[in-house]
Amino acid sequence: MGQTRGRTLFFIPALALLALFVVYPVANTIWLSFFTPEGEFAFFKNYADVLSQPEIFDPRGFERGFPYGALIHNVIWIVLHLPLTVILGLVFAVILRDIKGGAIVKSIVFLGMVTPMVVGGIILRFLFDGNVGIIPSVLALFGFAPRTLTAYPDTALFSLIAGSLWLWTPFSMVLYSAGLETIPDFVYEAAVIDGASPWRIFFNITVPLLKPVTGVVVTMTFLWVLKIFDIVFVATMGGPGGASNVLALQMYMYAFREFNPNAAAVVATFLMIVALVVSIPTFKAAGGEE
Amino acid sequence: MIVLLILALAICSLPGATAEKKLTVISGWSGPEMDAFMPVLKAFEKETGIRVDYQIYRAEDLAVLLPAQFNAKTTPGDVIYMWSWFITKHAKDGHVLEMTGSLKDADFIPGALDAVKVDNKLWGGVYTGKVKPGFWYRKSFFKKHGLSEPKTWDEFVALCAKLQKISGVKAPIASGNGVGWPLSDITEHFIATYAGPQVTYGLIDKKVKWTDPVVKSVFTDRIVPLLKAGYFSEPIEWTMALDLWWRGDYGLYFMGSWITGMVDNPDDLGVFSLPGCEGIVFAPDYAFVPAYTKYPAEARKLLAFLSTKGQEIQVSTGGHIATYKVPLNAYPPVDRGVASLLKGVVALPDLDDTIGGEWQAAFWDQLKLLWVSPGRVNEVLENLQRKAN
Secondary structure (H helix, E strand, O other), X not given: XXXXXXXXXXXXXXXXXXXXXXXXXXXXXXXXXXXXXXXXXXXOHHHHHHHOOOOOOOOOHHHHOOOOOHHHHHHHHHHHHHHHHHHHHHHHHHHHHHOOOHHHXXXXXXXXXXXXXXXXXXXXXXXXXXXXXXXXXXXXXXXXXXXOHHHOOOOHHHHHHHHHHHHHHHHHHHHHHHHHHOOOHHHHHHHHHOOOOHHHHHHHHHHHHOHHHHHHHHHHHHHHHHOOXXXXXXXXXXXXXXXXXXXXXXXXXXXXXXXXXXXXXXXHHHHHHHHHHHHHHHHHHHHHHO | OHHHHHHHHHHHOOOOXXXXXXXXXXXXXXXHHHHHHHHHHHHHHHHHOOEEEXXXXXXXXXXXXXXXXXXXXXXXOOEEEEOHHHHHHHHHOOOEOOOEOOEOHHHEOOOOOHHHEEOOEEOOEEEEEEXXXXXXXXXXXXXXXXXXXXXXXXXXXXXXXXXXXXXXXOEEEEOEEOOOHHHHHHHHHHHHHHOOHHHHHHHHOOOOOOOOHHHHHHHHHHHHHHHHOOOEOOOEEHHHHHHHHHOOOEEEEEEOHHHHHOOOOHHHEEEEOOOOOOEEEEEEEEEEOEOOOOOHHHHHHHHHHHHOHHHHHHHOOOOOEOOEOOOHHHOOHHHHHHHHHOXXXXXXXXXXXXXXXXXXXXXXXXXXXXXXXXXHHHHHHHHHHHHHO
């Protein structure tokens, strides 16, 4: 009993810090989202107003093209980025596992991960620039007219997604590399003795045994994409014409351009709910399999 | 012993415990612009014996930082250079020290202090300004290709057509892009020229709509045809665009008067406004003293110095036009030429800097869209009006 009380005492500082710096801000943000800037209680009207803004969801985009609104842009980002991160990370990890010089290649790939996102955003801006960028120059070799890909509404978002893949795939690769080390060699040896082909080994042994890692990669990538801000802010500022706008950037615009903390709180609460809805079941599923 | 040491340190760290007062000035100038500003601060230090520190913050970052600081009743600087709309907005909320009586209207060009006044009370100081006179070109480039400044709209279009045909020229006009502001300067120049200065004022006061036929015609009859003809380049990071234009990839470049301090040979610079131009944007920099400064009297003194004597020192370094009545011989020759462009035209406030807020960001962003998709002009104007409402 005394030991339990002693343990509880040690939790108090951590709990106090969590309450002060996590629970209180979160609760206050949710509370704020139900009020108008004038301080009147609006309940869900704020949500209806903010989520119906063209900056958040613009159905006209389905007729004329980008922008579709930050919400749809985030969805596009997730749909493209998530599977590609998982596949590329896994492929890099498996290919580079046993080859000579694999560690060096891994280090090079990992450079994207250690690059600060703001610096990454600046690099992206120049990488896609029609005058000095390497990507338009390479595309020009295949007959495409050189142009600044981040300057056009139809290519801006996809350019940023490609850039974020470069910056984030190393995370997935490192996790999968660590996961591969945990698979005992005798499992593979038994499969080889049984005459399994390399593809069969990959799909029937490697992929299933890496499922807990995949759960972590999927969840972390999802959260990362959901809160993506830095590279968009630096590379395109959500433009042109909102064509690469995302929810986190829109939240910033509400808070620090419109000075409307209530609208920003609505977006923040929305992002938090989506993050919880997706990440909790994913973690549970990954843990359950384990 | 330790307690005594801590007490001594605490006493030393109390405000006023040390004799030296130190003021902090914040602005967005860095690199050569900062180098040109430092002599002004040194002159103040020499005159008053008050030490001045300088910190660099972009206005966009200050817009995020200062509201939170003010709510906590603190400030990162004693004199802060900022947009005029931001100063008046926060003056109304009690975060700015009043400057009424510290500066006299008669000492400045007419209306220079108006942007930082609320109900006839003065809440800030005005510094030097930058003129945004029109399209810059290299005299040597024009001479080499037998080109001359246009006197009519048709001549301007013909000049663009000639430039487009010159080998090695990627586009007649380089479109500088930062967060979007160089495009806004070009657009404002077109509005001031072809809709008139009153429409500019009307747009600022929200008495004229962006969908108004007069405004719309500036876009559909002037800007959009040039964009569709490929006379403007796609938006390029503005300092990179400057280098590319200077080396001959582009013939013309719309930029403010600070360009004279950014090129290798300012004597090779020529500039012309759009034919028929009636108003030129003259955008002064504004500064204010936050209400939470530790040294209000000294900070006021510094701001008054910057707004008056400081301007004379600043203009001598080039690229700046004074709002204070500074003798013409204080300017370098190239800036005297720029200052002369203001004769006979209305000196207009910078439209997007004056409106500010979310609208300013939307304006920049929508123009970036227009520049690459001129066919979406109606959508752009509707969005601008929606944001202005």
